[in-house]
Amino acid sequence: MSVVEERLTAAAGRLFYRQGIAATGVDSVAAESGVSKPTLYARFGTKDALVVAVLRERHRQRRAALEDHLRAHAALPPIDRMLSVFGWVLDQQRGEGARGCPFVNASVELAHAKDAPAREVIGRHKRWFRGVFADLAAEAGAADPLALASRVHLLVEGANARMLAEADLTAVDEARRIAELLIADACPASPGVGTDREAR
Amino acid sequence: MSVVEERLTAAAGRLFYRQGIAATGVDSVAAESGVSKPTLYARFGTKDALVVAVLRERHRQRRAALEDHLRAHAALPPIDRMLSVFGWVLDQQRGEGARGCPFVNASVELAHAKDAPAREVIGRHKRWFRGVFADLAAEAGAADPLALASRVHLLVEGANARMLAEADLTAVDEARRIAELLIADACPASPGVGTDREAR
Numbered sequence: 001m002s003v004v005e006e007r008l009t010a011a012a013g014r015l016f017y018r019q020g021i022a023a024t025g026v027d028s029v030a031a032e033s034g035v036s037k038p039t040l041y042a043r044f045g046t047k048d049a050l051v052v053a054v055l056r057e058r059h060r061q062r063r064a065a066l067e068d069h070l071r072a073h074a075a076l077p078p079i080d081r082m083l084s085v086f087g088w089v090l091d092q093q094r095g096e097g098a099r100g101c102p103f104v105n106a107s108v109e110l111a112h113a114k115d116a117p118a119r120e121v122i123g124r125h126k127r128w129f130r131g132v133f134a135d136l137a138a139e140a141g142a143a144d145p146l147a148l149a150s151r152v153h154l155l156v157e158g159a160n161a162r163m164l165a166e167a168d169l170t171a172v173d174e175a176r177r178i179a180e181l182l183i184a185d186a187c188p189a190s191p192g193v194g195t196d197r198e199a200r
Numbered sequence: 201m202s203v204v205e206e207r208l209t210a211a212a213g214r215l216f217y218r219q220g221i222a223a224t225g226v227d228s229v230a231a232e233s234g235v236s237k238p239t240l241y242a243r244f245g246t247k248d249a250l251v252v253a254v255l256r257e258r259h260r261q262r263r264a265a266l267e268d269h270l271r272a273h274a275a276l277p278p279i280d281r282m283l284s285v286f287g288w289v290l291d292q293q294r295g296e297g298a299r300g301c302p303f304v305n306a307s308v309e310l311a312h313a314k315d316a317p318a319r320e321v322i323g324r325h326k327r328w329f330r331g332v333f334a335d336l337a338a339e340a341g342a343a344d345p346l347a348l349a350s351r352v353h354l355l356v357e358g359a360n361a362r363m364l365a366e367a368d369l370t371a372v373d374e375a376r377r378i379a380e381l382l383i384a385d386a387c388p389a390s391p392g393v394g395t396d397r398e399a400r
Contacts, residue, residue, distance in 0.1 A: 174351065
């Protein structure tokens, strides 16, 4: 991606996330990026193609950021690394305006068949995120890592929805505490999880 | 609400949900409802006011439908009634196109201060839904009914997001199974919940 394309996708990504895709005109993307409208069309052709480019770039950045985060916490036991992803989600949200998941939000506005390439990126992002949890769940000794990963990821989705609809940033910590219970349920030998499993 | 207003909010609600609010022109609401555009403006003034009316009407209908559902299942123990809400959510989704929660979806497109009345309805709907779970949780003997209700509701939000973004209707059943665990954790004396609590 060229520098101009990076500026355009970064500006469009910010505006789409903050105010919605349909509510964001190509004019305001050009103004926000400092790139001319003819250049925008020369690079992306259509607004639909720009939406797909934004989602692809967002996926690439999220993936790189979470990989960095997990590398920085490589010394932690796998369960703690899994739980630390919730802190990472909260940090991402705080940095971006706390409007939930940009991929889910895009889904709201991409209802039509013509948006198939965007939906493909959305699905890929979700599968990747569950895959991160599945690797950690396997490392933690979960009996069914994919099932645990899907459950933990569903909690992230719930927290994102609540942040968006109710501006409630505590939802992420609530989701993390539910995740502790699910992990304790799925990883019978797991030490160091902050639930009352032992007391039962 | 007059018959004409009911037709307009019903048509607008269907279109907003299916294709998004910004993507739905006032012309298509008029066409879908069979009501003229001047009449639409005479009744609602602006599209923003129509959005608020749609959300209020959707809240009223959802509330009535869930109250009917719970009355029809009044003979069940409170925990089973709580879990039956997930089946009700799935039925609603199947009947409407399975694009998740219309109130969360509206939040994506209502980013601006001018949409404060819509956001008020969205918040009210969410508090009402948690309140339904809280009443059932109290009846089931939960130590902290509001905390359990908030957790169970977060699962509904997660399932809705996954249905929308990944067209995965199994998410509701997955959320229900997590809810069983959370209920077992919060209602120590609860009988008849399908988890392996007793085996621990």
